[in-house]
Amino acid sequence: MSASVCNRVLQRTTQSFLFSSRAAPAFSSPFLSRAHRLGPSDDEMYQRTSMSIMQKEPDGGIMIHSYSARGFNIDGNKVLGPCAVLPPAILQWNVGSHEDITEESVSLFHMLEPRIEILVLGTGERSERIKPSVLALLKRKRIAVEVQDTPNACATFNFLISERRVVAAGLIPPPVSTALETTQQ
Structure with missing residues (x-):
């Protein structure tokens, strides 16, 4: 009940x-x-959001716009021959080929302040091996190294800069492609 x-x-x-x-x-x-x-x-709970579309942000870093057998176009600056891109500076790099990349030629990359995280090396037409002593020196200095052919190195550098990473590049222009040359008979 x-x-x-x-x-x-x-x-x-x-x-x-x-x-x-x-x-x-x-x-x-x-x-x-x-x-x-x-x-x-x-x-x-609801904060206003904003977004910028296709707009270059101020102080977005140096971008590599194009490359040729003679050099590079970096943010409107024409650079002839091999160059070292050390944001915010662009320097001539005294190397002729990947074989000229030595401990001395990469010393400018590990003396920078603030210390760079990644060094992107563009070795010309194709990716070439760098001397083990150079790689060991950069490893001791805690700098990661990415060795690629120059077209891919330029793209990698631009991507890392857009991600606001502390990155530098050593770039050797690729030689003139023989596939594009015409011969008269």
Whole structure:
């Protein structure tokens, strides 16, 4: 009998709760309601956002725009021959080929302050092996090295700069492609 009395009381309270004028609708959550307006208390949950589309950010870093057999176009500056790109500077690099990359020629990369994280080396037309002593020196100085052909090294450098990494590049222009030369017979 006490169980039946409890059931009746429970049914009456739930019915009065469901049909009460004070009862909130089932979809009263601000996340489920389409008509919810943001109030001052919601400011912490909903922050304004902004985005820039196809807009160069100020101080975005040096970008390599093009390369040729004669040199590079770096942010509108024409650089002839091999170069060292050390944001924010562009320097002539005294190397003729990948064989000229020595401990002395990479010394300018590990003397920089702030210390660079990654050195991207473009070795010309194709990726070439760098002397193990050079790689060991850069490893001791805690500089990661990425050795690639020059076209890929330029793209890698641009990507790392856009990611705001502390990166430098040593680039050797690729030779003139023989596939594009025409001969007269």
